[in-house]
Amino acid sequence: MTLAGMKEGDRARIVRVSGEEAVKRHLGALGFVAGTIVRVVGESYGNMILAVHESRIAVNDATARNVEVADV
């Protein structure tokens, strides 16, 4: 399962982040690492606003598909 399959209000635990090296690194710095809990705050045409730690991160659909998650 990836973030792209989640709906507003869903919570999940990150399993793995894939994709372009630099983007992966940036996502890592923002807290997208294995084990972190994310919550979907908003969704629009596949683009998402996610709650990670105490911040809100906006990602587009392609990025959301690169974040593999599991149920909490």
Added chain:
Amino acid sequence: MSKSIKIALAGNPNSGKTTLFNALTGSEQYVGNWPGVTVEKKDGILSGHKDVVIQDLPGIYSLSPYSIEEKVSRRFLVEEGPDAILNIVDGTNIERNLYFSTQLAELGLPMVMAVNMMDVVKKNGDKIDFEKIAKALRCEVVGISALKNEGGMEAAEKVVEMAKKAVVEKGPGKLPDVPHVFSGSVEHAIAHIEESIQGKVPLRSIRWYAIKVFERDREIIKKLEIGVGEMKHIEEHIRDCEKELGDDAESIITSQRYDFIKKLMDKSLALNETRKDKATLSDKIDKFVTHRILALPIFILSLCVMWFLAVAEHGPGTVLTDWANDGFLADGWHVPFTTHECRAEGKYKGMEFEDAQGEFAKQDASKSAWEEAYLEKINEGKSDDDKVEEMPEEIDEKVAATIVAKGVFVEDEETGEPIAKEDNEDEPDLWDVDFAAYKEASEWEEPDPSQFGVWVPGLGALITDALDKAGVSDTVKSLVVDGAWGGVATVLGFVPVIFIVFIFLAFLEDCGYMARVAFIMDRLLRRFGLSGKSFIPMLIGKGCGVPAVMAARAIENERARRMTVILATFVPCGAKTVIIAMFAALFFREQWYVAALMDVIGIAIIILGGIALKKTRFFAGEASSFVLELPAYHMPTVSGVWHHTWNRLKGYVLKAGLIIFPACVVLWFVMHFDWSLNLLADEEIEKSILHDLGSWIAWMFEPLGFGSWQGAAASVSAEIAKEQATATLGLVAANMDGATTGSHIQALFASVSDFPKLAALSFMVFNLFVPPCMVAIAVTFREMGSQKWGWFAVGFQLFVGYVLALSVYRIGVLVAGGGFGIWTALAFVLDAFCLWAIFRPGKKVEC
């Protein structure tokens, strides 16, 4: 001067860094974030400490090279080496913020961590144990509230103290005590790398370097020049770790850092559990603002508000612009909300200024109508050569007595001010003017505004007065008033509009909405090879292209960033608006849509140019990701918005002083002198250096319909600053027929083309869409990263502008019945090429 202590202020974006910086440095900030400053950081002197410089770095999340800002900050921290670090951390999001702090700590510099927003932390009911964090990260930790100006100064003083102590005690040579955050095998590998690179790096930062080598950071490995054999050995250790932990080296470092922080937080952070996972106010606002249907209308509405404020008729921007151009920078102005009664004796005594103007206009209209009729009468039956063209001193009373002319004068519909007959084609008012009325009318003199009400003289008037008093020659006076001041005043005249746009943008940025705009626009802009983050530079570009090009830095995808730099200046900026306004008034009074059309063309070029560029091999491939933190909404502070606005505005004003001023002096010189350096009278402009320079390159503009030396000179001088095109046109057209500068320019275009309107349109389009002014070009070169890319950008812009002007003119002429020629053929060929570039199938490149 004794060596000053340098303190780097580093932290995540939106952690309150700028607020703290401003609070610490007060008004003593001396280097702006503006082109020419090689390292993009702001320096300021710590208030009350003359020997301490605070260096504000861009807000970043990590010391890995992701965006340009991260690269710049990292290079600065590692290579230039501040004496100590003041790390600002958002207390309400401390876990994420500490990720960056652990990296900073590894640099081995004295460090104080200022945990910001403590007021909010307390209000939320959270508790943070500073001592435990301090112990774990080997630094000092203090709580502050930058917004409320609490604790910031204490934190700064503490870091200064540490820096001074460090200088005395150890210097850079000692192996520092830095936190060890990784698991056994990783630490083992890092220890090994440290051994191999010893001697190549400052000892205090050795751990930071070792971790970077472990992450296989190319830039660092190249810099350290590690031998092949040695690297192979190191690589074995890294591989062992990767195998053991089942992940790549970089991910191992990232997730172990977060593990370390998580453990630390378990001990030191007590979150108020009742708040957990609750939707915040920001989340609720985002439900509307990023809503799939409402998002765009809300955004367009906010733009409309901005354009109403800045450029709408009777809006604050226009009112202020009029005041600046006609009053403050020119002759002077009446203090508003006071009565403007005439103080001086005479015909106007006690009259309001507006009434006086109206009265004078009417008298003046009577006078000229009668004079016209009189001349017609006495010229009756005379051959053309004998005709009297000017009013003779002696008026033939007998003839005069027989003349009753029709006075003509109308009021401007909107302002109610009287306007002259020639400027108005509507039905005029008529009245009789006989000889007595004429004599009466001749006695009225134009009302002197300074005799009415409270009058404040403008800068232009003051300069003229000062020169008159100093008794300088007319040449010097012309140089100063027409040359230097005229140009500078033109640029300064835009300050009100730009000021309002900048305030509005600063407000949108500071409150947090700008980040949402980027998010909303991403879906749309992605199709043209751009990113949602490209939108902000383009929005800023409406005000000025220079900050726009610089704002493109926030885009981390290199292709999208370069494309944004190339395309952002196609948005007609404040200065280009002047050209549009002038041409709309002179040539397109009936075509009201021409002005708006220019914005539409600008947007079309960005979209089509984006599509075409994306299909070239330079920009092929998807910019697939969009990642952006959305800061919580908050009410911007007045001082925050002001600092933001002022920093941008300052650059614009500096441009007037540093570039326009000397350029105008040079321009004045080439216009008023010939090659033997003889001073020329105004009507001898055809002997000037400028005339020759213009003539040499006029052929280039021939296909565009304005191939005269005047058109060439105006277009080239527009590269100094776009609004210069209008000023130059006014000057070089001065010899043309007509009563006003406007009619001179109309005559100028009529003299170069059978289709003056098309030539004017072509001239306007050319100057709007060729490369921007030279300041913006200089910034473009810098932001493109190399000469090659710089020339690519300028070449692209030149091509677009030229082809557009050529097509507008030649195809326009064809449609208007002017026939088909070689240039028309060229226009069609180039247009076909453009269509091919836009619609050809693109290369599919995955990345």
